[in-house]
Amino acid sequence: MRLSIFLFLCAVLFVCPSCTTTDxxxxxxxxxxxxxxxxxxxxxxxxxxxxxxxxxxxxxxxxxxxxxxxxxxxxxxxxxxxxxxxxxxxxxxxxxxxxxxxxxxxxxxxxxxxxxxxxxxxxxxxxxxxxxxxxxxxxxxxxxxxxxxxxxxxxxxxxxxxxxxxxxxxxxxxIYFSPEDLPFNALMNLLSSAKEEVLIGIYAFSDYRIAHFLKVLSAHGVKIYVFADRGWNQGSPYSQSVEVDQYTLLRYDLLETGLMHQKFIVVDRSAVLFGTYNFTASAETKNDEYLILSREASVVERFRQRFFELWKASE
The missing domain is CATH 3.30.870.10 (Endonuclease Chain A)
Structure with missing residues (x-):
């Protein structure tokens, strides 16, 4: 099973995302x-x-x-x-x-x-x-x-x-609409570029492939922070939170009446993916979703600041 996952991820990482000025x-x-x-x-x-x-x-x-x-x-x-x-x-x-x-x-x-x-x-x-x-x-x-x-x-x-x-x-x-534009590939391509830091803000995290690749990144010295919705990830039997807690810095929201509903990834202060796409198989294959990739410095920095605002609020 692990070999098949590794081969799949290798195949994904050699798929180049579209390179246009819109990012x-x-x-x-x-x-x-x-x-x-x-x-x-x-x-x-x-x-x-x-x-x-x-x-x-x-x-x-x-x-x-x-x-x-x-x-x-x-x-x-x-x-x-x-x-x-x-x-x-x-x-x-x-x-x-x-x-x-x-x-x-x-x-x-x-x-x-x-x-x-x-x-x-x-x-x-x-x-x-x-x-x-x-x-x-x-x-x-x-x-x-x-x-x-x-x-x-x-x-x-x-x-x-x-x-x-x-x-x-x-x-x-x-801009990647799901399922036709393969946003999962864009997500994995971005993660594969990480050298120092990955910041993840997510509502639902059940995709074991993403969890496994975060483990690979962590083993290569990339520091990974995950801020996730407490209710969904502690309550769902499909959540990967217990797995990723072993090799990432993981925190949950402390909201009493709301959700951690954002979905974004910031990599090395150089790029951010954001939109409606949760880390689930349904988001990839069954739902209408989208992700946007931005390398605009001001956009990336705003999401990075937002992440650490959420992180601090959960102390």
Missing amino acids: TVRFDLYFLNASIRERTLGFIEGATVSLDLCVYDISDPEVLRALAGKAAQGVAVRVVTEADNLAELGLLTRELEVVVDDDRGLMHCKYMIADGKQVWGGSTNLTKTSLDNHYNDIFIASDPFIVRRFQDHFEHCMNGLFKGDRPPAQDKGS
């Missing part, structure tokens, strides 16, 4: 809950022509009122969401164009596109607890290529193409 694009990043709610509502309010939402869960009362208000103003509001959460939209389903995913895993994305010019995304669902109580992040970007990548994905979903039905992107531009 140096600047993002506006927000982590504090007050900022996340304010910026999210501001993003919705700023839409004047169209607002496309591809979000796992939408139930926050303020968000629902804002969406209803936009629709009443004549803004074309379209929604893609997880089928199991459709009821939370309530009467809005009569006013908006809504598409739900199929039953092959989760529609786990979280992003919005305003007027075809700006993208909001990150780990945050549009629920009260996600906006107010959880450790989350959002980004806002207006780079035309990034907007187009998300718009293309959205149009596929609106046309009923979920999970493995979508074709892989010809030019990923350091």
Whole structure:
């Protein structure tokens, strides 16, 4: 078994990620809950022509009122969401164009596109607890290529193409939608470049391949920090937390009413991967997800600072 894992990882590490200029694009990043709610509502309010939402869960009362208000103003509001959460939209389903995913895993994305010019995304669902109580992040970007990548994905979903039905992107531009763009390979490629330090902030960690490779990195002198959600990782029989605790510095959140819901990896102060992708097999093969690779120094440093803020808060 260990030999097969090693050979698989070797094969993955020789797959080069797409090398384009989009991994140096600047993002506006927000982590504090007050900022996340304010910026999210501001993003919705700023839409004047169209607002496309591809979000796992939408139930926050303020968000629902804002969406209803936009629709009443004549803004074309379209929604893609997880089928199991459709009821939370309530009467809005009569006013908006809504598409739900199929039953092959989760529609786990979280992003919005305003007027075809700006993208909001990150780990945050549009629920009260996600906006107010959880450790989350959002980004806002207006780079035309990034907007187009998300718009293309959205149009596929609106046309009923979920999970493995979508074709892989010809030019990923350091944005990896799951499963078609193989974000797991991007993740492993980034980890393989680590020489000194890996910082991981994660909600669900059950992928044994990632856990095993962290052990390999640790054996080669890479210092690895993992900050994980306490409830999921101490409560799930599939969690790899007991395994990784043997060769990493591991801490859990101390939140009483929220989750550690972020998903990001910072490597050697040189690159960060972030998005909706948990360290699970479902994220790789069954769910609609995405990861973004950034080498922009300001973005990397913001995530690194965020990690150690979380780390200190768990002391």
